[in-house]
Amino acid sequence: MTRQPDAPRHVVTSTADADTVVRRLSRDGWSVQEGFALTDAAFDVSTERLVLHGRISDPDTLQLAVLAAARGAGVVAVCDTDSPMGRALVDDLSRLGAVQLGAGPGTPAPAAADDNGTGVVPLVPEQQALLDRLAAGDTIAAAAAAEFLSLRTANRRIAEARALFGVRTTREAVLAYLRQRGTGG
Template sequence: MTRQPDAPRHVVANPGDADTVLRRLTRDGWVARDGFALPDPAWDVTGSRLVLHGRIGDPDTLQLAVLAAARGAGIVAVCDTESPLGRALLDDLARLGPVQHGAAEPAGGDNAVADLVPEQRALLDRLAAGDTIAAAAAAEFLSLRTANRRIAEARALFGVRTTREAVLAYLRQRGAPPRQH
């Protein structure tokens, strides 16, 4: 059985950016549907390649979007990421996997640091300071499995293969000098 790729999760600032992302996703074979309520009664909709989109303006809509993402639908949400609602959306979606901000193409851009969730930043900071993954996970009150997933997501964002390369890319983009041994 082949594993389905993760459904796309995008949080954008305005409807124009949402249109850009949706055009790209439909070109890649995703079926776009307005709103976050799932029409399919089956729990796992991963195989349907369905991407739901709309504005997140209240906690109920946020819950619908996160539930749809948990069930395997792609999400393109228009939301102010600086608002409490936007931060809650990003945190909840990040627990499911990588979240892209804006209409930019994922992976390896010059602003990948901006796409990291706070847990990833904290882990990369600790790794840059010389901690092991296990020590960094314990210090951040994360399980080792969650820490490894967050670091794997960071590697994908930076477009690198190793954790060392991800730490170096993080430091370079953040403007911090790498630690000397």
């Protein structure tokens, strides 16, 4: 079975930005649907190249958006990222993979409030924990087990970290992470 690329996850602050992202994704071959409710009986919808979009205005809609993303659908959510609900949305989506903030094609969401032009690569906590364990000498399988992740999820998180650091190998990602952390290289 061919692995599908990760579905896009965007959090924007205006409907105009959402429209821009949705148009771009549509041109790239994604099917677009308004709202976050999935009616498909199959849990995994990643092969359908489906993007759901809409405004996050309450906790129930937030939950539907995160569930849709977990099932493999792309998400374009309109939400104030400075609000508690917006921060919760970005945090929850970040656990699934990279999240883009804004309409730009490559604006990764910060994993913490330290992404202020310091050159720090934003990693989600799972990525940091895995890279810490790899730096300590664990195998990917051992690191995944210690972090209560499936091997597939661990490999995906590490691949995302490689992409964020702009490197090809896991060893290079660990070294870049250690340099960023300031403890070696």
